[in-house]
Amino acid sequence: MAAAAASLLLLQCVVTMLAGAATADAQYSAQTFADLQNAARADVGVAPLAWDDTLAGYAQRYVGERKGDCKLVHSDGPYGESIFWGNKGGNWTASDAVAVWVQEKQYYNCSDGSCAAGKICSHYTQIVWANTTRVGCAAVACDGNLGTFILCEYDPRGNVPGVRPYAGCGQFNRSAQSSPQDFLNLQNAARAGVGVGMLSWDSTVAAYAEGYAEKRKGDCRKVSSGGPYGENIFQGGTGISWTVSDALFSWLGEKQKYDCASNACKEGQACGEYTQLVWANSTRVGCASVTCEGGGTFITCNYDPPGNIAGERPYLGCGGQVGGTPPPTSGMILLISRRKILLTISLIVSTCAQTK
Numbered sequence: 018m019a020a021a022a023a024s025l026l027l028l029q030c031v032v033t034m035l036a037g038a039a040t041a042d043a044q045y046s047a048q049t050f051a052d053l054q055n056a057a058r059a060d061v062g063v064a065p066l067a068w069d070d071t072l073a074g075y076a077q078r079y080v081g082e083r084k085g086d087c088k089l090v091h092s093d094g095p096y097g098e099s100i101f102w103g104n105k106g107g108n109w110t111a112s113d114a115v116a117v118w119v120q121e122k123q124y125y126n127c128s129d130g131s132c133a134a135g136k137i138c139s140h141y142t143q144i145v146w147a148n149t150t151r152v153g154c155a156a157v158a159c160d161g162n163l164g165t166f167i168l169c170e171y172d173p174r175g176n177v178p179g180v181r182p183y184a185g186c187g188q189f190n191r192s193a194q195s196s197p198q199d200f201l202n203l204q205n206a207a208r209a210g211v212g213v214g215m216l217s218w219d220s221t222v223a224a225y226a227e228g229y230a231e232k233r234k235g236d237c238r239k240v241s242s243g244g245p246y247g248e249n250i251f252q253g254g255t256g257i258s259w260t261v262s263d264a265l266f267s268w269l270g271e272k273q274k275y276d277c278a279s280n281a282c283k284e285g286q287a288c289g290e291y292t293q294l295v296w297a298n299s300t301r302v303g304c305a306s307v308t309c310e311g312g313g314t315f316i317t318c319n320y321d322p323p324g325n326i327a328g329e330r331p332y333l334g335c336g337g338q339v340g341g342t343p344p345p346t347s348g349m350i351l352l353i354s355r356r357k358i359l360l361t362i363s364l365i366v367s368t369c370a371q372t373k
């Protein structure tokens with residue numbers, strides 16, 4: 018209990034350092050970490066993880082060890098482990114780490130349990146690992162403006178070689194996962210992380226989104242409606258049951274492609290869905306999801322007033338910048354599971370070395 022209280026205290030210190038006294042006090046809470054990961058689990062019909070104080074205490078002690086160097090080094094403990102590092106200036110929060118991990122879902126083939134060539138899926142497969150029942154996470158702003166270090170511990174550990182994360186290919190009750198609240202929760206968590214006010218659900222905008230989703234039901238194509246609203250579209254292929262959180266995680270995952278200092282996407286990369294999602298002036302949202310006739314899923318959100326106005330910034334400031342120095346151009350790095358493949362480790366470490 019004392020350990021739990023101490024870790025909560027530390028978490029709040031982190032929040033204070035990163036986000037001031039603003040709206041972000043829930044950004045590293047147990048609830049936020051657990052809810053986001055449990056949304057991904059619910060999407061494939063896997064029971065939720067329970068927050069565990071022992072794991073959280075372990076995570077908290079280990080981020081303490083990494084505070085000085087922010088290095089992507091595993092703790093080599095008894096648990097499954099995912100690590101996230103974001104460079105200075107990003108105001109990185111629980112939703113950033115979880116979004117980056119969960120977006121690996123697009124590379125995971127649940128038919129044969131494989132991961133697309135050159136991609137990592139193991140953060141995602143740990144999150145949805147059915148046998149894992151407990152999770153504990155922690156975050157720290159590293160010394161010397163080295164960035165933010167976030168990690169989650171999982172017990173029992175997943176990514177056991179030769180074993181699938183969950184049975185079947187994620188059959189679940191889709192209608193249970195596309196309520197307005199499902200659409201709002203993650204988007205508002207991401208907005209709070211950059212100090213932007215919440216979106217509210219708007220039935221007029223939602224009716225527009227539903228009308229357009231119906232129109233795309235036949236071909237499922239990712240084509241803009243050309244309407245009066247801002248618009249984010251997600252198209253999921255056949256064979257997987259895609260949900261609201263898949264769409265939201267894929268848009269949020271673009272954060273690493275957005276360079277706040279220059280207010281532009283990194284060269285050759287798209288980040289407009291992220292900037293629309295966190296656009297401060299957009300205050301109302303309405304979304305819809307439809308299963309297409311040929312299989313596949315079309316998910317759309319419309320925003321009012323529309324964002325992505327040329328020459329304007331989504332939100333003020335670039336968070337965490339100290340002394341006016343722009344953040345480095347690199348994004349973030351991650352990895353997982355100490356029952357890892359050495360290749361993965363060296364890849365990450367070298368990427369890390371390049372970016373510092």
Ligand SMILES: *[C@@H]1O[C@H](CO)[C@@H](O)[C@H](O)[C@H]1NC(C)=O
Nearest residue numbers: 126127128129130131133256
């Ligand atoms: C997934 O795996 C199955 C079985 O090996 C294969 O037939 C299918 O083409 C794969 N899908 C993708 C998108 O690679």
Ligand SMILES: *[C@@H]1O[C@H](CO)[C@@H](O)[C@H](O)[C@H]1NC(C)=O
Nearest residue numbers: 147148149177180181182183
């Ligand atoms: C889950 O745990 C049980 C018993 O500990 C084991 O038999 C089974 O293979 C595990 N399954 C997965 C998917 O890890």
Ligand SMILES: *[C@@H]1O[C@H](CO)[C@@H](O)[C@H](O)[C@H]1NC(C)=O
Nearest residue numbers: 189190191192193194195196
């Ligand atoms: C699916 O979820 C919805 C909303 O929670 C519920 O009304 C419906 O009965 C569920 N359907 C099935 C088949 O479980």
Ligand SMILES: *[C@@H]1O[C@H](CO)[C@@H](O)[C@H](O)[C@H]1NC(C)=O
Nearest residue numbers: 297298324326329330331332
């Ligand atoms: C926000 O809205 C105000 C008033 O409509 C407008 O003047 C301003 O340019 C907008 N800013 C952005 C960043 O969209």
Ligand SMILES: *[C@@H]1O[C@H](CO)[C@@H](O)[C@H](O)[C@H]1NC(C)=O
Nearest residue numbers: 035036037211212335336337
């Ligand atoms: C990010 O964190 C800094 C430092 O606490 C804060 O000043 C800023 O308002 C936060 N949000 C954004 C969007 O930069």
